[in-house]
Amino acid sequence: MTQQIARLWLSGLILLAIITGACSTSNNQANTGTNSGANTGGNTVTIYVSQDRVFAEPVLQAYEQKTGVKVNAVYDTEETKSTGLANKVIAEKNRPQADVFWSNEPVRTLVLKKRGVLAPYQSTSADDIPANFKDPEHFWTGFSARSRVIVYNTDLVNEADAPKSIFDLADPKWKGQVAIADPRFGSTSFHVAALYAELGDEKADDFFRRLKANEVKIVSGNSVVRDLAARGEVKVGVTDTDDVNVALEKKLPVAMIFPDRDGIGVPIMPNIVSLVAGSPNTEAGKKLIDYLLSAETEAALARSEAVQIPLRSGVEAPKNIPPLSSFKPMTLDYGKAADRVEEVTRRLQDILGL
């Protein structure tokens, strides 16, 4: 009987091996994935990526091909589906595993800076990036940006009637027809922090109260906002450029508006890259940061489906998106805005009943 039980378990494992063997023959990928070469010296680099995997992976693969350095990447899920990599970086503070942290919005990185898990690094390849996208203390540097945009369903809303400002969304005309993502997470948390910094608490609170009274639908993510608008379940919503672009590529009935071009300015949201303090391969990490901040990466991300807006003036703007020089960006002290993000989040929890 002992043998039978042992055989049973063994055979279970063998079966698994057969299944997996059969699967892996159809896959000729050279890298077997779960190798952990984190501490093997200068020829590998570990990066935690809070940028969408589909957009980040090609950039990192290009770097691997170009330099021969092996990039160990860990990708993040959408904030609302898991608690994410920023928590991993914080938890690993005493013995860092990552060299570089790449985030697709500024809030997370600024939390990391506050927690003391980042190291300053001034990359020479960021010299031509405008100063307001860089930390004066060099703990982080911005590159390719997205924008917060208003998305609307073109079957249900005429271009002329579409809201041109975020503040239009509190108009009773759109009652029950507006969707936003949970403002406690991701790029929406950046957006609301920016609004509070720009408007001051009183005006901002008032705006969100009116939005709440207008029966705004708060959903779990920006892609859901886009999908609701594309399916006509709401007429308008607030989301990110890349989310809308995915729908445009699919020829779904949506269009986007860069809000407040004439008012407080368009909320521009750069990617942020930083060096992790005490990382295992600091030099390799710095080189990867140099690459990510290069014009080459900005151009690649502009060409990709992510339609990231280059911060440099010399790089060609992506299709569907006007160049940065053509509109007024929201003038924003990213550090200051992010500093208050936790407080703003708690205010909104009360106002919106989250």
Added chain:
Amino acid sequence: MNFGQIIPSTRAVALGIANFLLIALCFTPTLYMFAQSFFDTTGELSLASYQQLISIATEPRGRELLLSSVALGAGAAVLATLLGFPLGILLARADFPGKRFWRVVFLAPLVVPPYILALAWILASGKAGFLISLTGIEFPANWTYSLGGAIVVLGASYFPLSMLATEAAARRVSGRQEEAALLYRNAGGVLRHITLPLVAPTVLATALIIFVLATVEFGVPGLLRVRVFTTEVFTAFAAFYDFSQATALTIPLLLSTLLAGTIAFLLVGEYDLTARRHFAGRFSFSLGWARWIVFSILALVFLVAVVTPLVSLWYETEGFSQIFAAVGGSATALMNSLVLSGLGATLVVSLAIWLAYGRARSTGFHRHFYDLSLVVIFAVPSTVVGIGLIGLWNRPDWRGAVYASPFIIVIAYLARFVPLATLLLVTSFRQVPTSQEEAAEIAGAGWLRTFFRIVLPQIRQSLIAVWIIVFIFCFGELGATLLVAPPGESTLPVRIYTLIANSTQSEVAALALLQASFVLFSLVGLSLFFRLEKGERGQ
């Protein structure tokens, strides 16, 4: 001189090691987190998290959270039992065709992650969902985004657990006890007065496990915008990066689990179910014309709990080509998932057998605390476990080497699922009469030999069932895996969740279908394999 009194028995050593491993693997991550929760983010000793917990608890917001947490858990447990219990009884005791088919198809909702089921329901019931295009009736989409909607989704995804447990328990009931009652009552009366009370402990214990599963699940309430303590814990991590606060916020969650567990154990008591001899349950009632009613009920459950979500996902995809595109590049992740889940399930069961045996043979009052501690530790949210594991294993010594390897994922599986597997196995061990071990002992067999040759073979079926259940849970694990996985490709759910971040609904649906079908196929394969082996043994 009697060495037996100085040298501890093999049994004591084995059970001691097992319990040491239980504490080291499953309890320490949570204990570590609680120890850390008394420090703030700068490393200063602080009770801020607990002050905040008290302020939440005294506000109406806290009561609301607690109420909806408990309502979600209890509602899902009740719904799952209402669905699963009759199905389990029918499968065990009624004569109708196609039992094997129904058993397999009703497993589907369990193997599909609840998050995906919730997504499918959102897609199905929205203004542009397939239910509207099919029926022309607009379903109240707002209702999906409510506590009721979350209860339905979680109830529908966990009812197979109740079904399996009920069937297994009914099969274990000695057929003679039912026959003895048949001399006085018709089949319905026997079912009601004899079979049901005998399976009730198992059914209630399973309902408790479902309660815990539903209260700790954050994907579904998160997606359906229902505020419960789990989403609150999650927000503490994802919006505030405050580990101490997140850990403190799990306390109400753990307390409500403790309460539910105590109530369940008090209700059930512990009457001795060991039959003097095992008899195959020969008793079955014939349905006659009622067979058609049963068939319609089965078909209805099948349609609602299995077909609708899957069709809804299918309806959103853009056909086969998109699914094949989604498969591309997932092979490594799939392989990792299968190997790690297989290894994880095997190790989890290998440890749980000792623990469950020890628990089944213990008689003191402390055994109730043992059960409760297992239930409570199982209710710790996966993110808390994941952060705790990082704190414990990301160390410069040998633990760092483990942390840098994929084996840390297996350790996460052990940390999360050993308590579950132990709870599931205890009843099975209690069915093996102590006399059988004593007989082997008298015959001169050592304890280990008795354990492996006499005790384990008798609960072979339960071992297989628990292995499969743990495999399913490992395969779907995301919260802890994502945090501890070393750089490089990790498991299939991690790949899928990192891919769907920005995808369109149709791609999400394709990937969700992909994950569902991978688990389903490996399950069908496994069940065929075990059946085959059983058949060979029979001859």
Added chain:
Amino acid sequence: MISESFLHLKNVRKKFGERNVVDDVSLEVAAGEIVALLGASGSGKTTILRLIAGLEKLDAGEIWLAGQCVSANGRNLVPPHKRKIGFVFQDLALWSHLTVVGNLNFVLRSVGVERKERRIRSMEMLRLMRIEGFAESYPNRLSGGEQQRVALARALVTRPQLLLFDEPLSSLDPELKSALLAELKQWLKKLEITTVYVTHDHAEARYLAQRIVKLQMEK
């Protein structure tokens, strides 16, 4: 055709798969008669009892009970609970989730005895069996002999028209066995209930029964 005898098995056959477990068995038992069915294990004696009780369906033949055809043409015409039978199983089959008095109350309630009456009759029966002290205990806590008495009490308390015993004493030690056997003989004498008693023990059969029927091993 109405049978003279109280219990009448006519050419009864039962197969399990390919095996003829009961092969053309006929048996007549008069009212009040105590018959022992004697046979080695595997001779199908337990199956005959189960057929009489209606727990199995016969393949061929007929069974008559108290002038009524209860099984024929491969069908059970009267379900087990309408046959007014007391059955003592080999493993006793006491309901482990009910107390001793609960076991008795359940059967009384099933045959439609009022609540008050139930308690009285159950306790009376337990006193008769000298196990009234265990009324509120669960069966698995009792000794072998005590369990035996509970099983007998449960079988008798409804005043059945036919008693079936399936080797009820086989698992007991010889001393207890002979004591219980003597007690049982007195009971059966006093109650005058028609009884079929299955055993493989010649001495037991001779001691207890008025008539012994030997079963041949299947060929």
